[in-house]
Amino acid sequence: MLRFFTAGESHGRGIFVIVDGFPAGVRVDLDYINHLLRLRQGGYGRGGRQKIEQDEADILSGIRNGVTMGSPILIAVWNRDVRDMKASYVPRPGHSDLAGAFKYGIKDTRFISERASARETAGRVAAGALCELLLKNFGIEFISFVVEIGGVRANVPEKFDYDEMRRKIEQSELYTPDEEAEKKMKEMIDLARRKKDTLGGIFEVRVKGVPPGLGSHSQWDRKLDGKIAQALMSIQAIKGVEIGLGFESARRFGSQVHDEILIENGKIKRASNRAGGIEGGMSNGCEIVVRAAMKPISTLYSPLRSVNLKDMREEPALVDRSDICAVPAASVVGRSAVAVEIAKAFLEKFGGDSLNEIKSNYESFLRQIEDPSLWLE
Ligand code: EPS
Numbered sequence: 094m095l096r097f098f099t100a101g102e103s104h105g106r107g108i109f110v111i112v113d114g115f116p117a118g119v120r121v122d123l124d125y126i127n128h129l130l131r132l133r134q135g136g137y138g139r140g141g142r143q144k145i146e147q148d149e150a151d152i153l154s155g156i157r158n159g160v161t162m163g164s165p166i167l168i169a170v171w172n173r174d175v176r177d178m179k180a181s182y183v184p185r186p187g188h189s190d191l192a193g194a195f196k197y198g199i200k201d202t203r204f205i206s207e208r209a210s211a212r213e214t215a216g217r218v219a220a221g222a223l224c225e226l227l228l229k230n231f232g233i234e235f236i237s238f239v240v241e242i243g244g245v246r247a248n249v250p251e252k253f254d255y256d257e258m259r260r261k262i263e264q265s266e267l268y269t270p271d272e273e274a275e276k277k278m279k280e281m282i283d284l285a286r287r288k289k290d291t292l293g294g295i296f297e298v299r300v301k302g303v304p305p306g307l308g309s310h311s312q313w314d315r316k317l318d319g320k321i322a323q324a325l326m327s328i329q330a331i332k333g334v335e336i337g338l339g340f341e342s343a344r345r346f347g348s349q350v351h352d353e354i355l356i357e358n359g360k361i362k363r364a365s366n367r368a369g370g371i372e373g374g375m376s377n378g379c380e381i382v383v384r385a386a387m388k389p390i391s392t393l394y395s396p397l398r399s400v401n402l403k404d405m406r407e408e409p410a411l412v413d414r415s416d417i418c419a420v421p422a423a424s425v426v427g428r429s430a431v432a433v434e435i436a437k438a439f440l441e442k443f444g445g446d447s448l449n450e451i452k453s454n455y456e457s458f459l460r461q462i463e464d465p466s467l468w469l470e
Contacts, residue, residue: 095224095437099216102207104178107171110216112223115155116440117163118448119227126150126222129425130170133218136421137266138282138292141414142212145174150219163446166223170215178203182403185410187391200402202411211329211419214426221429224436230448231455232302233435237428238262239269239420240384242294243281247271255301268296268421282418289395291417293330293387296424298431303370304455305378305462307438316374317438324430325385328423333386337369352379376438383431387423390416 094114101108130148148170155166180201184190193205225235234255240247248271262268269275278294285292308317322334342350353364363379370381392415399410416422443454461467 095433095440097217097220097433099213099220101170101172101213101216103210103212104172104174104176104207106175107169108213108216109170110168110220112155112166112168112220114440115161115163115166115223116227116445116447116451117161119161119223119230121152121156121159121161121223121226123150123152125226126168126219129218129222129225129429130215132263132268133215133422133425136268136419137279138286138416138418138420139422140416142174146172148215150222168216168219170219172212178207181206181411181413183399183401183408183411185391185393186397186399187388190411194402202402209329211422211426214328214422214429217328217426217433218429221426221432224429224432227436227448228302228432228439230452231304231439233439234301235298235428235432236262236300237268237296237298237424237431239267239278239424240295240297242267242269242278242418242420243285243292245274245277245281247274247278249297266421268424285389286417289393291389291391291393291415292420293332293389294418294420295384295386296420296427298381298383298385298424298428300370300381300431300435303376303378303381303435304458305376306458307376307435307442308371308374310373310375317376317434318371318374320434320438321371321381321383321431324434325383325427328385328426328430330387330390330419330423331385331427332388335384336371337382338367339369339384342367381431381435383427385423385427387420390419 096114097110097112099110127149134143134148151169153167153169155162155164181203182200184202189205189209190202194202236255236258240249247269261270265275267275267278282292309315318336325331325334350367352368355362355364366379370376370379392413394412396409396412401408443451445451
């Protein structure tokens with residue numbers, strides 16, 4: 094079973110991730126991991142912290158001669174801004190501060206926020222990058238981009254070439270393919286900065302090359318859409334997830350929602366992909382399309398009303414260095430979260446201890462699905 098855990102605090106020594114159950118024999122491209130880590134740090138609207146940090150994966154175990162060993166992989170992303178943050182007693186509305194203070198009976202909210210900080214997502218991106226490297230061996234590719242910031246929507250083509258799209262997104266300061274929308278989004282972020290406010294938005298993750306049959310219809314906790322939703326909802330500041338048409342499917346007739354099944358050159362095809370690649374909790378062979386909504390960052394330079402937990406008097410919330418908008422960064426984290434879930438489901442279906450074993454299981458499954466004469470009747 095593939096799983097991962099992170100450890101570390103925002104201003105502690107670093108962020109650490111242990112990836113356990115990762116198969117042996119996968120070549121690890123460190124530049125690929127570091128590229129995604131640096132993408133996570135970027136995006137217009139990020140705060141001062143990212144000028145200090147230069148996130149890089151320091152692989153401490155599980156890899157020999159550039160190849161995974163099948164043993165736990167420990168990766169450290171060392172922090173540069175290491176310091177003992179001064180105590181803070183005034184919780185920020187929207188942050189973990191007050192809920193954590195109640196939960197632990199602690200007035201100094203740093204005990205909570207140091208761990209709750211989205212800096213932790215550096216570990217998730219390292220884990221996701223490893224999973225992407227595994228899945229590349231099977232032609233599975235990931236991409237993510239920003240589709241909305243502060244109410245400004247990007248125009249995104251339904252179908253696109255992943256390499257071309259990746260180039261476009263990585264050239265954009267907001268990781269969005271629509272240049273016109275990008276200008277307006279930047280204006281909204283500038284406005285938020287002037288107003289000492291923050292902004293959220295929506296990102297999309299797509300996955301191509303996923304074979305049908307990942308996940309399961311048979312039990313609630315094995316459904317692929319449920320697992321992806323949980324992984325995305327667990328990312329700091331994410332408030333909503335949709336798959337395929339998502340909420341829009343609730344507004345349409347069934348005939349405008351479901352994807353017709355056709356036969357083309359003897360092969361099964363779908364007329365559309367409104368389901369976003371998942372039906373009945375299983376991948377159906379179409380591209381996976383997922384979106385997540387991020388709320389605005391909760392540290393405001395013009396703070397909201399709050400209460401000082403030391404003297405129990407009203408006082409404006411803590412003002413700390415923060416981001417105006419971190420939706421581009423969240424799009425990279427979301428992509429990683431989806432990569433981990435697809436890798437887990439992939440290994441559950443084709444699992445083995447080594448890449449070669451997984452390959453032979455995968456190829457035998459492909460032979461089966463391509464030849465319906467082999468199916469039970
Ligand atoms: C983050 C680092 C943090 C914040 C952000 C994410 O750095 P600092 O707190 O030192 O400015 O920029 O964390 C939050 C938004 C939060 O609410 O905690 C990072 O590396 O992603």
